[in-house]
Amino acid sequence: MDNKNDHSKTYFNPYFGGVMLGLILLATFYITGRGLGASGAAKSTVVAAVDRVAPKHAEESTYYSKFISDDLHPMNTWLVFEAIGVLAGAFLSGAIAGRLKIKTEHNPKITRRRRLVFALIGGILFGVGSQIARGCTSGAALSGAAVLSLGGFITMMAIFGSAYGFAYFFRKLWT
Amino acid sequence: MGPLIPLHIIPETWNHVIAVLLGMAFGFIMESSGFSSSRKIVGLFYGYDFTVLRVFFTATVVTAIGLYYFSYMGWIDMSFVYIHPTYLTAAIVGGLIMGLGFVSGGYCPGTSLIGAAIGRIDGIVFTTGLMIGIFLFSEAFPVLEGIYEGTGMFDGDFLGYITITEYFNISPHLFIFGFTVVAVAAFYFTNLIRKRVKPVNY
Numbered sequence: 303m304d305n306k307n308d309h310s311k312t313y314f315n316p317y318f319g320g321v322m323l324g325l326i327l328l329a330t331f332y333i334t335g336r337g338l339g340a341s342g343a344a345k346s347t348v349v350a351a352v353d354r355v356a357p358k359h360a361e362e363s364t365y366y367s368k369f370i371s372d373d374l375h376p377m378n379t380w381l382v383f384e385a386i387g388v389l390a391g392a393f394l395s396g397a398i399a400g401r402l403k404i405k406t407e408h409n410p411k412i413t414r415r416r417r418l419v420f421a422l423i424g425g426i427l428f429g430v431g432s433q434i435a436r437g438c439t440s441g442a443a444l445s446g447a448a449v450l451s452l453g454g455f456i457t458m459m460a461i462f463g464s465a466y467g468f469a470y471f472f473r474k475l476w477t
Numbered sequence: 478m479g480p481l482i483p484l485h486i487i488p489e490t491w492n493h494v495i496a497v498l499l500g501m502a503f504g505f506i507m508e509s510s511g512f513s514s515s516r517k518i519v520g521l522f523y524g525y526d527f528t529v530l531r532v533f534f535t536a537t538v539v540t541a542i543g544l545y546y547f548s549y550m551g552w553i554d555m556s557f558v559y560i561h562p563t564y565l566t567a568a569i570v571g572g573l574i575m576g577l578g579f580v581s582g583g584y585c586p587g588t589s590l591i592g593a594a595i596g597r598i599d600g601i602v603f604t605t606g607l608m609i610g611i612f613l614f615s616e617a618f619p620v621l622e623g624i625y626e627g628t629g630m631f632d633g634d635f636l637g638y639i640t641i642t643e644y645f646n647i648s649p650h651l652f653i654f655g656f657t658v659v660a661v662a663a664f665y666f667t668n669l670i671r672k673r674v675k676p677v678n679y
Contacts, residue, residue: 316528323503326502326506331544334499335557338587339587340590344611347608352612365618384499385500386497386500387502387504388507388587389590391502392504392507394504395506406597409516421584422603423578424578425608426578426613428575429610430614431578432607432610434567435572435575436564440586449558450653451561453564456563456565456572457568458572461575464576465577465580476522
């Protein structure tokens with residue numbers, strides 16, 4: 303583990319990373335007039351899948367139908383293209399740093415299975431929450447707070463406040 | 478004068494190319510900052526690693542200062558910039574549910590995608606869960622429509638596309654200054670906390 307050529311645990315200085323991320327977000331607002339997002343692409347995927355499997359159901363649903371139009375495929379959204387870029391960019395960074403590896407990262411005190419069950423539950427909760435709040439940590443909290451949106455700040459504080467509040471009950475999972 | 482695409486300075490046809498490029502930069506920086514590791518992210522909630530707080534707060538401050546500076550210099554027309562809308566109960570309840578998902582799953586939607594990109598199975602499983610959750614919300618939408626749209630018993634929840642400084646009637650410049658001071662103070666004090674907390678090897 304003490305191999306000097308192993309850079310896989312070396313990350314950007316967090317303030318450097320933060321400034322770079324801030325500049326990218328600023329560029330995004332300057333170019334497109336909107337911020338970055340993550341849950342939006344997942345939503346488009348779900349809408350497209352439901353529209354494919356059960357088109358009648360999708361059209362009749364009040365929620366899916368908001369995102370279905372006659373001339374554009376549901377996947378043809380800015381956030382889907384952005385998410386493809388995110389995957390490519392993260393892959394590139396991981397490749398350079400030597401972090402590409404298929405594995406489940408978990409606390410050695412818990413089983414791999416337990417980690418994955420809680421990851422699934424966490425994802426489901428985030429899916430529901432992000433739709434209620436119209437965005438997740440990227441779209442609502444980060445991009446929202448950066449333009450001083452009231453709702454963005456509220457959601458940011460609610461996410462982190464709730465995570466701290468519930469952290470005690472999940473401590474065995476992580477520490 | 479920006480924003481460039483809404484004002485047709487860059488043609489609309491470039492929109493998706495730009496989306497991929499900005500996404501790549503976003504993904505690269507997030508992965509390089511350590512956001513592909515759930516155990517590093519969650520350190521924020523247990524006091525052993527505050528990377529997320531440092532990156533997140535720094536980015537927010539840089540973007541906010543940048544946008545208001547651009548606006549002051551006349552480089553961007555803020556009336557074309559999308560302000561995330563405020564639905565009061567939805568913003569709180571959605572956030573509370575996401576926070577619970579955060580400590581349970583160790584990721585948020587963006588970071589799970591980044592973990593998945595470098596082969597983290599927990600990231601792939603989280604992203605799958607994310608889509609299941611969105612599906613469940615969509616199917617339950619008739620029940621959740623009130624809180625989402627701010628109607629029915631949540632009437633009056635929609636406050637508009639409003640900023641926190643408009644709502645409290647304070648100067649945005651003063652607010653950003655205050656927010657920056659709070660961020661720097663948080664960087665300092667979280668460092669003290671980290672030194673006292675039992676380190677976690679990950």
